Amino acid sequence: MRLNPEQIAVIKSTVARIVPAEELNGVRLYGSRVDDAKRGGDIDLMLDLAKPAANPARLRAEVSTQIELGITRALGASPKIDVLVRAPNLKDLPIHRMAIEHGVAL
Numbered sequence: 001m002r003l004n005p006e007q008i009a010v011i012k013s014t015v016a017r018i019v020p021a022e023e024l025n026g027v028r029l030y031g032s033r034v035d036d037a038k039r040g041g042d043i044d045l046m047l048d049l050a051k052p053a054a055n056p057a058r059l060r061a062e063v064s065t066q067i068e069l070g071i072t073r074a075l076g077a078s079p080k081i082d083v084l085v086r087a088p089n090l091k092d093l094p095i096h097r098m099a100i101e102h103g104v105a106l
Contacts, residue, residue: 001104002033003043007079008106010070015047018063023051030103031082042080043067045106046099052089060085 003011015027024047031044045063053059064081072078086096 001029002036002038002041003029003106004075006074007043007071010074011043011045011067011106014066014070015063018059018066019047019049023049025050027106028099028103029106030084030099034102034104042082044082044084044099046084046086046096046103049085049087051087053085053087056085056087056090059083 011027015024026048028046028048029044030046032038032041033043045067047059047063060083064083067083068078068081071081084095084099086092086099
């Protein structure tokens with residue numbers, strides 16, 4: 001996994017501030033950052049919600065923006081953050097299955 005402890009801490013603390021613990025099943029890193037042999041790439045995250053998402057587009061935007069700001073403040077880097085939301089009221093897509101099967105829980 002190509003995230004350092006500071007990046008993981010920012011991701012976890014940001015998600016915890018935005019999504020109540022009882023509404024979150026977990027956060028998974030998926031995509032190229034899971035592969036230690038690759039370089040670069042954005043940070044792909046999936047939020048797995050236990051409850052329906054009232055406004056998934058807003059949630060994705062808020063989480064990605066806040067994580068990007070947090071990582072930039074902490075490390076001086078500005079990675080692109082992509083957030084995928086999985087929730088009971090949203091259709092499961094192949095990308096969700098891929099994130100579950102090949103991703104890493106944070």
